[in-house]
Amino acid sequence: MPAAPRKKTISPQRRELYFFSLYRLLEACLLALVAFSPVGEMLVRLREPTLLQGMVVLYMIAAVALLVAGYRSRLPPPTQAAIGLAIDILVAAGTLGTTTGSQGGIALLLLFNVGAGALILPQRAGIGFALTAALVMLGDSLLLRTFDLENARPLAESVMFAVTYLATAVLCELLSRQVLESQALAEQRGEELASQAEINELVIRRMKTGILVVDGEHRIKVCNEAAWALLGKPSPDRRELADVANGLHRSLMAWRRGRGEIPKAMTLADGAPEVLPRFVSLSLTDNLFLIFLDDSRMYSDRAEELTLATLGRLSASIAHEIRNPLAAINYSVQLLEEANELQDADRRLLEIIHTQCQRMDGIVRDILGLARRERSQPETIDVGQFARRFVDEYRASHPLETDILQAVAERSTLAMADPRHLHQVLTILVQNALTYGRMPGEPARVTVAVRTAPPGSPPELDVIDRGPGIPAAVASQIFTPFFTTSEHGTGLGLYIAQQLCEANQCTLSYQPVPGGGSCFRIVLPQGMTLVQDAPSGHMNMA
Incomplete structure (x- = not known):
């Protein structure tokens, strides 16, 4: 929808100048009434009617020109106001010189001109014109007292008009300053309200x-x-x-x-x-x-979070109670295995008990890890070196026999992550890959790879196997707690890995591998990564 055209706004000074020009035109009409009609002879005595008429005609033309210039001229309003006020004072002086008995009326008419000029002009200019108008009134009074004493008005009256001009100029200048400050404050508040409205609209739109x-x-x-x-x-x-x-x-x-x-x-x-x-x-x-x-x-996700939190606390309490008798059973089995008179069938049963105790101990550790997840403490790590060191440590502590576990890192990549959490996540993913990511009758082939990405992109750490892969129907639920397709699994491993990644502002996702296999990808956040090129050692903030 096209935006409506913005209405052209008129500045306060332009508006004041317009009314000032209208008043000047009214003054010119009043002087024309005095100069060209019989009514003028009833109001004042004309000493130089021809000169007064010529001056009034010129004043009328000047008043019309200044009214039109108020909208069309590029001169700033103070300049136009100064020109008009200078003409007003000259015409007032000329009217006082060509008439008799008009001093009071001219003084009152000029009072508005002085005040209007002070509203538009700077302080010094406004007071200067007011002083000039006062001098004109005082000068006319002194001339009359010198050459025409009979028609002279009291000097005190002229002095009071002069003081009134100066006071009016000062008060109007103060009023103009307050009006401009109020206008500026109103515009500022309007801009703030407009900005707030835009922000509110954006927030509502993005909610x-x-x-x-x-x-x-x-x-x-x-x-x-x-x-x-x-x-x-x-x-x-x-x-x-x-x-x-x-x-x-x-x-x-x-x-x-x-x-x-x-x-x-x-x-x-x-x-x-x-x-x-x-x-x-x-x-x-x-x-x-x-x-x-x-x-x-x-609401369902929130309810699930509350349920899992409650279940985690309950499971942690139960796990504590299970661990002590489980340790006693395991210790007793180890003592029985040392007896020499046991038959092979009995040793087989003890082996089964020992294996199941280890499995139960692993389940207890998973549950306690879910309930006691520590706050992440990220630090700068080289993802490639970390992956190679992890693979070496895993090989040393877990006999792989014919299985293959390798690390691939083509470049040095720095990122922010908690090394303990990342180690735990890789342990879960590699154990799952070695257990389930193998073809029947073949050794497992697992790769921990730092994926090469363009400079400035977030680093990605993949755990890839060459097994049968995960069906699409199952892949959508593998990160759900307690979901498992194995008889020996708890369904908590991948859920814990995903929670640890989220605690480090990383993402863990499953990616199917073309040609068979699975890939679990860890992506670190772009805003917290540092990328370093190995040959040059030049470091850039992503």
Whole structure:
């Protein structure tokens, strides 16, 4: 939708100059009435009528020209005001010199000119013109007292007019300063409000919660991106709520009638998730309503998190109680294995007991690791060196026999991560790869590789096997806690690995390998990576 053209604004000084020019035109008309009509002879006595008429004609032309120039001239308003006020004072002096008995009226007319000029002009210029007008009035009074004493007005009157001019100029200049400061403050507040409105609009648009604003006739006024997606991405031309989401329209109608009925979860479009609407009235006249569309998956995820947290605490308590008798059983089995009179069948049974005790001890360790996850303490590590060192340590502590475990790192890559957490994640992934990532009757081939990426990209650490891979239906659930396809697994390994990655602001994902196999990829966050080229040693912040 094209933006509406912005209305041209007029500055306060331009507006004041316009009214000043109109007043000058009014003054010219009054002087023309005095100079060209019989009424003028009733008001004042004309000493030089021809000179006065010529001066009034010129003043009328100047008044019209200044009125037009106020809009079309590129001269700044103070300059135009100074020119006009100088002409006003000259015309006032000429009128006083060509008439008799007009001093009071001219002095009052000139008072407004002095005040209006002080509103537009700088302080010194405004006071200077006021002083000039005062001198004109005092000079005319002194000349009359010298040459025409009969028509001279009291000198005190001229002095009071002079003082009034100066006081008016000072007060109008102070008023102008306050007006400009208020105008500047209003513009600043307007810009701040406009910026705040833009920020609010951006926040609402980017919120994950769907937000709709509808009027009393259920026409959509505002719709953010999340609500648009939940509604099935309708056309912007469709503004009727009943047309876009009839179920939501009926639910809002029921809420408006009931004022207490709890809305039910609903699906607003094919393929869209189920949402739980919430309604808020924005006015007492029922003319505007705010609708929140909460994705029900957020509630289920939160409930799952609370369930897992509770289950983790409960499992940790049970694990503590299991570990002590388990250790006693394991120790007793080791003592029985040392007896010489045991038969082979009995030794086989003891071996089974010992194996199952070790398995149970591993389950207890997984559960305690889930319940006692320590806060990450990231530090700068070389991912390539870390991968090679991990592989060497794993080979030394875990006999691989015919299995193959290798590390591949083509370049030195620096990143921020907790080495203990990363070591635990790699241990889980490598154990899973050696256990499940093998073809029947063949040794496992597992690679821990630092994936080469363009400079500035986040480093990626892959654990790759050449086994049968993971079916798509199973791959979508492998990070779910307690999900496992093995009779001997707990379903916690990959979940713990993913949680540790998230604690380090990394991501762990499964990537199928073309030609068979699996790849678990760890991606470190781009904002916390350092990339260093091995040959030059030049380091760049990603």
